[in-house]
Amino acid sequence: MAHRRPPPIARLAVILSVVVAVAVAKTDKGDVEALNVLFTSMNKPSELSGWKADGGDPCDDDDEWKGIDCSGSDVTEIDLSGLGLSGTLGYKLSSMKSVTKLDVSNNNLNGDIPYSLPPNLVQLNLQGNSFSGGLPFSISKMSDLETLNLGKNHLNGQLADIFSHLPKLSTMDLSFNRFSGNLPHSFQSLTGIKTLNLEDNQFSGHIDILAKLPLDDLNLQNNKFTGWIPSKLKDIDSLETGGNPLSSGSAPPGMMKGSSAVSSSSGGNDGGINGFAIGAMVIAVLLAALILLSVLKRKRSSPVSSHYYMDDSGHSSTIDMKSLENSSSMDCRTPPAVPRKSINDNEFENKLNNSRRISDPISPVTYLSSDLQTATGSFHSSRLIGQGTTGRVYKAKYVDGRVLAVKKFDPLSFSGSSDFMEIVNSISKLRHANICEIVGYCSDPGYYMLVYNYQSSGSLYEFLHLSDDYSKPLTWDTRVRIALGTARALEYLHEVCSPSVIHKNVKSSNVLLDADLNPRLSDCGLTFFYEDTSESLGPGYSAPECTRSSGYVMKSDVYSFGVVMLELLTGRKAYDSSKPRAEQCLVKFVTPQLHDIDALGTLADPALRGLYPPKALSRFADVIARCVQSDPEFRPSMSEVSQMLTGCIQRTTSNRRIGGPLSTSQRSDTSDW
Incomplete structure (x- = not known):
C-alpha cells in the first residue's frame, strides 16, 4: 500500500515546529557542551537524572537536570553534593562563565583538580573527595571567590603563591590533606x-604571616609549625594550635622570625622592641667597621687576595681573586678555580652579573638503595612510570606524603662510581625553571640512581597521544607556553651554560608537566648515554645530519624541538606506523604544508576543536618551518626561537588578561597575534 504524503499545510506545520523547538532552546551552547563532558567524565552516573552525554537543554523547565540552576540561558550553579559520584571533573568547565557556585563535595571524585574551572566562582566546594596533586593556578584569577573548601582530599605539595588577588575570600578550608612547606x-x-x-597537614615554618589578617576562626592543629604565636592571633575568637611544636608564651622582643618588619602599632612593647633593634644596628655597624679595617690592613700587606671556597670533594681550597678577574669562562653555575685567558673588565662584569642571576648549584641528597627500594615497592612494575635507553623511572612514595621520581640505571653502564659521580656533579649545576632538577642520588654498590621531583601531570607525549576525548586536551595558549618554556630550557643549556650543554634527547616524552602544566625538560646532562641518537631519540625526531655517529651538533637539538612543536600543532606522533606510508613521518608529511594557510586548518589538532586564532597557527608554523630545515646552518639558535615564541605570547596577551606565565584555563578563540 503506497504511503500518502501529508498535505502542504501539515508539512509546513512540522517544519515550523522543528524551527521553533530549536529557536526556543534556552541554554547557552557552551554550557551544554561543558556539562556533557562533565557527565561523561563522571562515568555517566544514573544519579544525575536528566543529564545527557550529548546535547540537551538544562535551563529548560521541561528538561530538568539534577543539581543545575540557571538564570535565563546561562547555568549559574552546579550542586552535586553527596551523590556518590566517581570519575573526574573533565576539562571544559572554564567555558562556563556564569557559574558562581560549584559544589561536588562528599563524593568519590579523584584525579587532579582540573586546571579549567569556572572563572567567576563565588563558592567552590570540593571537600570530601579523593582529589590529588596541588591547587590549579586558575584559582588565582577568581577575584569574586568567597568560599574555598578543599578539605578531606589527598592534595599535597607546597602551596603556590596564588592568593594575591582574592580580596573577597572569607572562608578557606584546606584541612585533612597532605600540604607541606611554609x-x-x-x-x-x-x-x-x-x-x-589548615588542620591535619604537614605545613611547617612560622605563622607570623597570619598576624595581620582579620581572622575570627583559625585552626592550625596537627601540623609542623614552629616559632611563637603572634600576640595578635591570641585575640581572635577561636584559635586551635595543638599538635604543633610551637613555642609557648610570648616571643622575645625582636625575635618574631618570619615577619617582614617589627610592628609599629602603639603598645607597651614598642619602646623595648625599637631599643633592641637600634642596639642591634649599632653593634652591626661596629662589627662591619672592624671587618673593613681588617680587610684594608690585609690588602696593604698582600698584593693579591685569596678567598676560600669548597671544592667538589668538600675540602677547603683557595682561589686567587686576581686570577679570577682575568678568567674568561665560567660554567653555568660557578666560576672555575683555574684561571684562563684574560678578558677586559666590561666582559668580566657582564659574565659576573650573569652568574649572579643564576642560583647556586644544587647539593643533591644521598639516598640509600634500601630506602629507595622501600619507597618504590622494590621497584615494582606498578610503580614504573617511564623507560628508555638510559634506564627505568619509578614513582617513589613516602609516608610523609613526598612523591619522587627515581631513574634507575643498569650498573654495567658505568665503569665505576667515579663515572656516575661525574654525571651527578654536572647535572647538579643545571638550574632553570624549565628543567627537571636533581634532588638526590644513590651510588650504593650495584645501584646507580638519580632522584628527581615527581611531575604530577606526566609527559607532553601522554597528554597529546594517550589521552581520550574527555580527559585533558591542551588549549592553544597552553601549547604555545609549553613550547616557550621548553625553548627557554634549551636556550639555557646551549647559550648560558659554559661549556654549552647539548641535550641529544629532545622529544615530547622528555617534556614533563607539573600540576599547572609548566614544562620541565628531563634527561638534561645525560649525553653520556647518547652516542647513537637514532636509538635514544627514536624515529621521527632525528635531524638528517644524525645519520653519522659524530654528526650530532647543537642545531640537531633545534630540529628535535621543531618536531615537538609539530606534535603540539597537530596532535600527531613524530612517527606513526599506523598511518598511511606518506603520513608516517610527521616532518615529511607536514613540512610542505606549513606555509599553506588552508592546509594548516586541516592539520591542526582536532582536540583543539577549532579554538585557536588562524594567525597564531600560521606564526607558530613559521617557527616550526625554520627549526626543521634540513641544513643545520639555516636553523635558528634557541635564543632566536625563544624570542619568536615570546613575541607570540606578547601578542596573545595584548588584547586580554592572562594570569601568569603558563595560564591554562583561557580560551583562545578571540586572540589574534
Whole structure:
C-alpha cells in the first residue's frame, strides 16, 4: 500500500515546529557542551537524572537536570553534593562563565583538580573527595571567590603563591590533606579572610604571616609549625594550635622570625622592641667597621687576595681573586678555580652579573638503595612510570606524603662510581625553571640512581597521544607556553651554560608537566648515554645530519624541538606506523604544508576543536618551518626561537588578561597575534 504524503499545510506545520523547538532552546551552547563532558567524565552516573552525554537543554523547565540552576540561558550553579559520584571533573568547565557556585563535595571524585574551572566562582566546594596533586593556578584569577573548601582530599605539595588577588575570600578550608612547606607569602593579601582551617597537614615554618589578617576562626592543629604565636592571633575568637611544636608564651622582643618588619602599632612593647633593634644596628655597624679595617690592613700587606671556597670533594681550597678577574669562562653555575685567558673588565662584569642571576648549584641528597627500594615497592612494575635507553623511572612514595621520581640505571653502564659521580656533579649545576632538577642520588654498590621531583601531570607525549576525548586536551595558549618554556630550557643549556650543554634527547616524552602544566625538560646532562641518537631519540625526531655517529651538533637539538612543536600543532606522533606510508613521518608529511594557510586548518589538532586564532597557527608554523630545515646552518639558535615564541605570547596577551606565565584555563578563540 503506497504511503500518502501529508498535505502542504501539515508539512509546513512540522517544519515550523522543528524551527521553533530549536529557536526556543534556552541554554547557552557552551554550557551544554561543558556539562556533557562533565557527565561523561563522571562515568555517566544514573544519579544525575536528566543529564545527557550529548546535547540537551538544562535551563529548560521541561528538561530538568539534577543539581543545575540557571538564570535565563546561562547555568549559574552546579550542586552535586553527596551523590556518590566517581570519575573526574573533565576539562571544559572554564567555558562556563556564569557559574558562581560549584559544589561536588562528599563524593568519590579523584584525579587532579582540573586546571579549567569556572572563572567567576563565588563558592567552590570540593571537600570530601579523593582529589590529588596541588591547587590549579586558575584559582588565582577568581577575584569574586568567597568560599574555598578543599578539605578531606589527598592534595599535597607546597602551596603556590596564588592568593594575591582574592580580596573577597572569607572562608578557606584546606584541612585533612597532605600540604607541606611554609605558608605562601601571598597569604598576607587575604584581607577579607575570616575563617581559615589548615588542620591535619604537614605545613611547617612560622605563622607570623597570619598576624595581620582579620581572622575570627583559625585552626592550625596537627601540623609542623614552629616559632611563637603572634600576640595578635591570641585575640581572635577561636584559635586551635595543638599538635604543633610551637613555642609557648610570648616571643622575645625582636625575635618574631618570619615577619617582614617589627610592628609599629602603639603598645607597651614598642619602646623595648625599637631599643633592641637600634642596639642591634649599632653593634652591626661596629662589627662591619672592624671587618673593613681588617680587610684594608690585609690588602696593604698582600698584593693579591685569596678567598676560600669548597671544592667538589668538600675540602677547603683557595682561589686567587686576581686570577679570577682575568678568567674568561665560567660554567653555568660557578666560576672555575683555574684561571684562563684574560678578558677586559666590561666582559668580566657582564659574565659576573650573569652568574649572579643564576642560583647556586644544587647539593643533591644521598639516598640509600634500601630506602629507595622501600619507597618504590622494590621497584615494582606498578610503580614504573617511564623507560628508555638510559634506564627505568619509578614513582617513589613516602609516608610523609613526598612523591619522587627515581631513574634507575643498569650498573654495567658505568665503569665505576667515579663515572656516575661525574654525571651527578654536572647535572647538579643545571638550574632553570624549565628543567627537571636533581634532588638526590644513590651510588650504593650495584645501584646507580638519580632522584628527581615527581611531575604530577606526566609527559607532553601522554597528554597529546594517550589521552581520550574527555580527559585533558591542551588549549592553544597552553601549547604555545609549553613550547616557550621548553625553548627557554634549551636556550639555557646551549647559550648560558659554559661549556654549552647539548641535550641529544629532545622529544615530547622528555617534556614533563607539573600540576599547572609548566614544562620541565628531563634527561638534561645525560649525553653520556647518547652516542647513537637514532636509538635514544627514536624515529621521527632525528635531524638528517644524525645519520653519522659524530654528526650530532647543537642545531640537531633545534630540529628535535621543531618536531615537538609539530606534535603540539597537530596532535600527531613524530612517527606513526599506523598511518598511511606518506603520513608516517610527521616532518615529511607536514613540512610542505606549513606555509599553506588552508592546509594548516586541516592539520591542526582536532582536540583543539577549532579554538585557536588562524594567525597564531600560521606564526607558530613559521617557527616550526625554520627549526626543521634540513641544513643545520639555516636553523635558528634557541635564543632566536625563544624570542619568536615570546613575541607570540606578547601578542596573545595584548588584547586580554592572562594570569601568569603558563595560564591554562583561557580560551583562545578571540586572540589574534
